[in-house]
Amino acid sequence: MSPIRTRIFLISLARQRERRERSLHQLEATGWDFEVVEGIDALRVKRRELVVPVHAWLNFFIGEVACYHSHLEVFRRITAADLDYGLILEDDLKLVPGTTMTLATVWDHLPPGADHIQLHNVRDEKFRGYRMIEPGERFNRVCPTNTGGWGYIVSRRLVDYVLEHHSIPRKPMDDVFIQLSRTRKDRFGFYDTVERLVDTHWGNPSSINRWIPAPRSARLTLRYWKEYQARKHHPPPAALSPTPNRA
Numbered sequence: 004m005s006p007i008r009t010r011i012f013l014i015s016l017a018r019q020r021e022r023r024e025r026s027l028h029q030l031e032a033t034g035w036d037f038e039v040v041e042g043i044d045a046l047r048v049k050r051r052e053l054v055v056p057v058h059a060w061l062n063f064f065i066g067e068v069a070c071y072h073s074h075l076e077v078f079r080r081i082t083a084a085d086l087d088y089g090l091i092l093e094d095d096l097k098l099v100p101g102t103t104m105t106l107a108t109v110w111d112h113l114p115p116g117a118d119h120i121q122l123h124n125v126r127d128e129k130f131r132g133y134r135m136i137e138p139g140e141r142f143n144r145v146c147p148t149n150t151g152g153w154g155y156i157v158s159r160r161l162v163d164y165v166l167e168h169h170s171i172p173r174k175p176m177d178d179v180f181i182q183l184s185r186t187r188k189d190r191f192g193f194y195d196t197v198e199r200l201v202d203t204h205w206g207n208p209s210s211i212n213r214w215i216p217a218p219r220s221a222r223l224t225l226r227y228w229k230e231y232q233a234r235k236h237h238p239p240p241a242a243l244s245p246t247p248n249r250a
Contacts, residue, residue, distance in 0.1 A: 007087040011106065014094065029097070033098070040076060042070070042093075053068045056219065057220070057221055063173075063216070064214065065215045067217070090106060090122075091155055092154050095153055095204050096202070097202040101199075104200065116192040117142070117158065119180055119193045119194070121155050124199045125199075134147060141196065143196075145194060145195055151203070154201025164187075165183075
């Protein structure tokens with residue numbers, strides 16, 4: 004079987020200089036190849052770029068919308084590069100030395116059918132709805148999955164699904180994955196790692212900017228509704244091609 008095609012992506016805001024330098028220092032010390040993706044800065048882009056539908060979550064803030072679009076940009080790069088998986092990190096990451104795996108060797112152990120893997124093991128400390136449904140030696144199958152976008156692996160087929168069905172932000176990206184882990188668990192495999200491979204700097208202030216609500220647009224709501232109706236009358240195939248896995 005041919006090797007799976009993967010890449011590490013680091014989402015980083017230019018104005019968060021200290022966070023960027025700290026994350027680059029960690030990754031460069033490993034010798035791993037990675038790609039820096041300029042995060043969309045909610046405080047430096049025009050408000051029209053952060054518009055959400057009228058029916059989006061009530062407490063949906065511009066920083067969360069900007070973060071959503073930043074992750075969508077990584078998804079587009081995964082598709083453009085024809086990768087099988089992407090490993091996505093945010094610049095508040097803290098690498099944790101694992102005893103059984105590292106970010107370089109995690110690919111050798113991916114469970115069959117894995118589409119989303121949280122690289123932390125925060126579990127219900129952060130999201131009380133989290134449930135582990137199948138414990139494993141290195142990975143646990145979960146439903147629903149957890150929050151925490153500072154370190155996760157995502158498959159090409161899940162990326163394609165999100166780009167097709169969730170390109171318009173209506174809730175934070177973490178919550179999209181939580182939703183899909185519940186409603187599409189027959190189609191996608193959601194996991195987390197037994198060991199914590201990536202942590203975050205918990206004491207640092209967030210750059211999400213949770214004090215400015217996202218602007219809303221009835222026009223964007225109409226666009227979403229038209230896309231929803233098109234999907235409803237022309238649904239995608241029931242089954243997706245399996246994601247390649249290591250032998």
